Amino acid sequence: MALDETMLILHSQNIIPDTVRIWGFKPTTLSIGRFLSVKDWVDEEELKRFNFPLIRRFTGGGPTLHDENGEITWTVVLHGEDLLSVYKMVSEALIKAISHFGLKASFSPINDITIDGKKVVGMAGAIKKKSILVHGTFMYATNLDFMKVIKSPKVKEEVRGEAKSRVATISSLLGYRVKKEEAIQALIEGFSSVFKLEEGSLTELEIELANSLKFKYTNEKWTYLR
Amino acid sequence: MICQFRSKAGKTVIIHIYEDHVEVTGDFFTTEEDLEKIERSLKEGKKPENVYILGVDLDEFYEKFLECVKK
Numbered sequence: 001m002a003l004d005e006t007m008l009i010l011h012s013q014n015i016i017p018d019t020v021r022i023w024g025f026k027p028t029t030l031s032i033g034r035f036l037s038v039k040d041w042v043d044e045e046e047l048k049r050f051n052f053p054l055i056r057r058f059t060g061g062g063p064t065l066h067d068e069n070g071e072i073t074w075t076v077v078l079h080g081e082d083l084l085s086v087y088k089m090v091s092e093a094l095i096k097a098i099s100h101f102g103l104k105a106s107f108s109p110i111n112d113i114t115i116d117g118k119k120v121v122g123m124a125g126a127i128k129k130k131s132i133l134v135h136g137t138f139m140y141a142t143n144l145d146f147m148k149v150i151k152s153p154k155v156k157e158e159v160r161g162e163a164k165s166r167v168a169t170i171s172s173l174l175g176y177r178v179k180k181e182e183a184i185q186a187l188i189e190g191f192s193s194v195f196k197l198e199e200g201s202l203t204e205l206e207i208e209l210a211n212s213l214k215f216k217y218t219n220e221k222w223t224y225l226r
Numbered sequence: 227m228i229c230q231f232r233s234k235a236g237k238t239v240i241i242h243i244y245e246d247h248v249e250v251t252g253d254f255f256t257t258e259e260d261l262e263k264i265e266r267s268l269k270e271g272k273k274p275e276n277v278y279i280l281g282v283d284l285d286e287f288y289e290k291f292l293e294c295v296k297k
Contacts (some may be wrong), residue, residue: 035261040240055286060255062238083255110235110281125255127278156238188242194271201239213228226251 001033002213004075004208005058006206011077012131015205020191021186025073029053030149030177031059037226040074043151052150053060056223059135060194061111061124062161063150071168074185074191074210078129080132083125087111089194090134097138097190101170101178110134141171152158229294237281239262241268241294254281270294 003021010016025031030052038054041063047054050063066073074094080086090109098113105121108114113121115136123136150163160165160166171178181217188192191197227243239252248268250261260277264287267274273288 033253034258035251035256036253037240040251060253110237126258141270153240154237155228155232159232226249 001055001057001200001217003206003210004133005209005213005216007075007077008058008126008128008131008133010206011079012128013134016038016077017196019076019200020195020197021075022049022187023073023075023190024068024071025118026068027053028062028068028146029055029066030063031055031057031066032063032136034058034126035060035226036063038224040153041151042148046149049222050146052146054223055217056225059124059126059133060162064122064124064137065142065146065150066137067139067142067146069180070139070143070171072138072140072180072187073133073135074138074187075133076191076195077131077133078132081127081130082128083132083134084110086125086134087123088125090136091121093190093194094138094187095190096193098170100182100186100189101174103170105171109194119166119171120168120170138183138187139167139169140178140180142167142169143170144172168175181184227268227294229290229297231290233282233286235283239282239287239290243294250279252282254279256280278280 072157076090091113094113095105105113105115111123112119123132123134144164147164229240229241237254242249247267262279264274268291271288
């Protein structure tokens, strides 16, 4: 998360180019959107039972479960001013990645990608100056029982049901377990279909700034800000 | 006082009204600065203006806030 925030800061200063990053959480972690309150969106008893860390993102949006064995996290940072149009653009890449498995997904504004009404990809974003960072989940085999750690406010649950019932994974839709390597390959193909990619590595500046931001994401004052 | 509502765009907003301030939380997209402006406007009983928030229309936001105050 510190590295994602670093990317947005450096991109907004024109220090790094438009970037796509594919990464993952270890251990399995629950992230919450910047403007959520922990007490309204997190079942802290379940979180303790599963022993998952909780972190607050610098991006808006809802709570997201990052299963280290069933979810790939991806990030895109580029120039722009309209978050919705970037969600739309990035969703094209993810829909293409999902089509690798013979599944037809669609963009569900504002920030979801769904198959038959179930979310398989969730996106979240933030804007800094003229830069936009969007990151999200690619749930290829997330253990949906872990969704118990997410609590939905009454007004959401009345309309959408509990968290577990709102999502699906590529594996659950196919009826067999997709391998992580295949999911990563599909993501690379998907992003390559929309963005002109060339392989790169982290710069020293990115590493240094990310290291200095790490404290924020392990600090309870930030996690429990709201 | 706490009020919750689902925006037309499908975002969940929770408004906490305290004696001396208003706190807004939810799964919308904005910036820390704009959220502060929204909270300040609501505290003063005014409709928030000139702020970026994706997922909640400002007219809708203000209407729901007024409904909450009436309760």
